[in-house]
Amino acid sequence: MNEAPALRRLLVVDPCDDCHGLLPGLRAVGWDVDSCNLEAASDRTCDVGLLRLQSFHLERPEAVKELISRSGTEWIAVLSPEVLRLQNVGDFVCEWFFDFHTLPFDVSRVQVTLGRAFGMARLRGKGSVRIDEPEHELLGDSRPIRELRKLLGKLAPTESPVLIRGESGTGKELVARTLHRQSQRHSKPFVAINCGAIPEHLIQSELFGHEKGAFTGAHQRKVGRIEAAHGGTLFLDEIGDLPLELQASLLRFLQEKHIERVGGSQPIPVDVRVLAATHVDLEAAIERKRFREDLYYRLNVLQVVTAPLRERHGDLGMLANHFSHFYSQETGRRPRSFSEDALVAMGKHEWPGNVRELANRVRRGLVLAEGRQIEARDLGLLSNQAIAAPMGTLEDYKTRAERQALCDVLNRHSDNLSVAARVLGVSRPTFYRLLHKHQIR
Numbered sequence: 196m197n198e199a200p201a202l203r204r205l206l207v208v209d210p211c212d213d214c215h216g217l218l219p220g221l222r223a224v225g226w227d228v229d230s231c232n233l234e235a236a237s238d239r240t241c242d243v244g245l246l247r248l249q250s251f252h253l254e255r256p257e258a259v260k261e262l263i264s265r266s267g268t269e270w271i272a273v274l275s276p277e278v279l280r281l282q283n284v285g286d287f288v289c290e291w292f293f294d295f296h297t298l299p300f301d302v303s304r305v306q307v308t309l310g311r312a313f314g315m316a317r318l319r320g321k322g323s324v325r326i327d328e329p330e331h332e333l334l335g336d337s338r339p340i341r342e343l344r345k346l347l348g349k350l351a352p353t354e355s356p357v358l359i360r361g362e363s364g365t366g367k368e369l370v371a372r373t374l375h376r377q378s379q380r381h382s383k384p385f386v387a388i389n390c391g392a393i394p395e396h397l398i399q400s401e402l403f404g405h406e407k408g409a410f411t412g413a414h415q416r417k418v419g420r421i422e423a424a425h426g427g428t429l430f431l432d433e434i435g436d437l438p439l440e441l442q443a444s445l446l447r448f449l450q451e452k453h454i455e456r457v458g459g460s461q462p463i464p465v466d467v468r469v470l471a472a473t474h475v476d477l478e479a480a481i482e483r484k485r486f487r488e489d490l491y492y493r494l495n496v497l498q499v500v501t502a503p504l505r506e507r508h509g510d511l512g513m514l515a516n517h518f519s520h521f522y523s524q525e526t527g528r529r530p531r532s533f534s535e536d537a538l539v540a541m542g543k544h545e546w547p548g549n550v551r552e553l554a555n556r557v558r559r560g561l562v563l564a565e566g567r568q569i570e571a572r573d574l575g576l577l578s579n580q581a582i583a584a585p586m587g588t589l590e591d592y593k594t595r596a597e598r599q600a601l602c603d604v605l606n607r608h609s610d611n612l613s614v615a616a617r618v619l620g621v622s623r624p625t626f627y628r629l630l631h632k633h634q635i636r
Contacts (some may be wrong), residue, residue: 203313206241208262211580213298214247220302226309236262243312244270246292248278253287260291260461264523264530269293269312278611291529306332333366333373334517335510338635339502340546350497351377356449358434358494359472361501364551367472370499374470375428377501388420391436398441403448405457413458421454422465430466434494435475435486448492470492503545504553508635509605511541515548518557526561531569540571542606598633605635 207214207230218228229239233252236244244266246252252259262537263270272288272295288295293312296305333344345541350357351374359367368387375385393401404419421429431437437445448454449469453462470495480486502586515533523530533541537560546552559572571577587595600619608615616626 203227203324204229204242205241205242205309206230206236206244208236208244208246209249210245211247211273211275211298212327213300214245217302217305221306221309233262237265241266241268242316243268243309245273245309246270247273247297248288250281253278253281253284253616256287260527260529263291264520266318271308271312272356273298277540296350305469308482325577333369333505335516336513337502337507339391339507340510343499343501346499347377348510349372349551350374350499352379353497354468354492355496356469356471357499358477359470359499361472362503362549363474364549365501365503366550367474370471370501371428371430371470375430375468378428378468380427380468384424385428385430386424387430387432391433391498395438398438399444400457402441402452403444403456404461406622410458416456419454421448421455422463424467425465426454427467429469431469433473434471435473435477435480439485442487442490446487446493448523449490450494470509471578481544490585504549505628508602511553511606514540514553515541515557515603518554519561522554522558524559526558528561528564531561533566534568534570536571537569537574537576538606540574540576542603597629598635601629601633601635 203226203412205226206227206267207218207228209232210230214230218230222228225553231239233246244263246259246262246284248259262369270292272292274284274288274295275298293315296308296309333347335338335341347370349538357371357374359370361367374386375381388401390398400413400417400419404417404422405413406414407413431445443465447463451462453464455462477486477491477495481488481491504514510535516530519532520530541553548555556574556576557569559575560569563573564570604615604618608618612626616623619626621629
């Protein structure tokens, strides 16, 4: 006895008489059909959507774009011959819809299209992330990011200074914001200052503030960044770029817990937790007399090291999907998935700019993509580029190939390790043993 096919949810938005006539046949072949107007559609869930596109939708397309973006599934447009002749309707449908049908319906073609849309929606859903995640969320499931989240959970409740180290673009400010968000100071200010981005002659005033008349152009009192962070967290990014004179002033503040504004003489008590970040070798800077050793020990009470993207195997696809959703709102285009060539190219790329580079390339890809997927060329990557490996023994080649295979399969199937093991043709225990052998995850 054959089992009944599983119900697939279809939402029909702003249906017409032809749409209503179509519904009994769709229910008969396994579709669970619901219908509503556009205003109510955001509260419904579905596996596939059918929208009767009308002229007023095209005049104010934001509501349609919002619905499609938020639903995370595929939509089919229903067009009357009159709407089909409207200017720009073709571009809008190609950009936002999986397919379209003109009235009157060809019932058999509609059923085929709905089935294809359902299959594509399920593929798109794999590895997707919610687009309403907080901007400061540390996304990923690789071993480095899991260990980082665990460490931050331990460090956040303390009041000790933390030095955050790592390459540019690895999310040091995200780490600082996470420490603040999980601390007892989370309801108080988080104030960030990039020590390398402010002209040297302004840093003293920016950090400590100034009194009216302290110098030419000081027409009124200015509260500095340290004072503005009172009760909360002060994040000093690129601390290695702070001039030596200011390093002495910062050290004095860390020791005495009060500041004096430029041009002032009254000590002002300030209670802040200080987090600092750097991508430079501070120990080498101390050797070259460019960074104070006593300040280094004041800031380096606790330490966090952020991993480069090339070591976060399995996170690449998740992060790329996240940025595709995030920047789709900015570019006004529908979130796109990535072609197989694009995934291969991303897996081969070294990512010298780390997560910041990935975000910028995905942002560019969304703008340049002409098809329904982002291709390698849209990301500015070559899908057929080969990374030349140095010569070595046969065992070296086997080890590199084994590691590359693990990295490639994790980029595609990080959400299901059983599938990843099956793709490689090994048992799950063997797969875990290989991950441990190559220090992955």
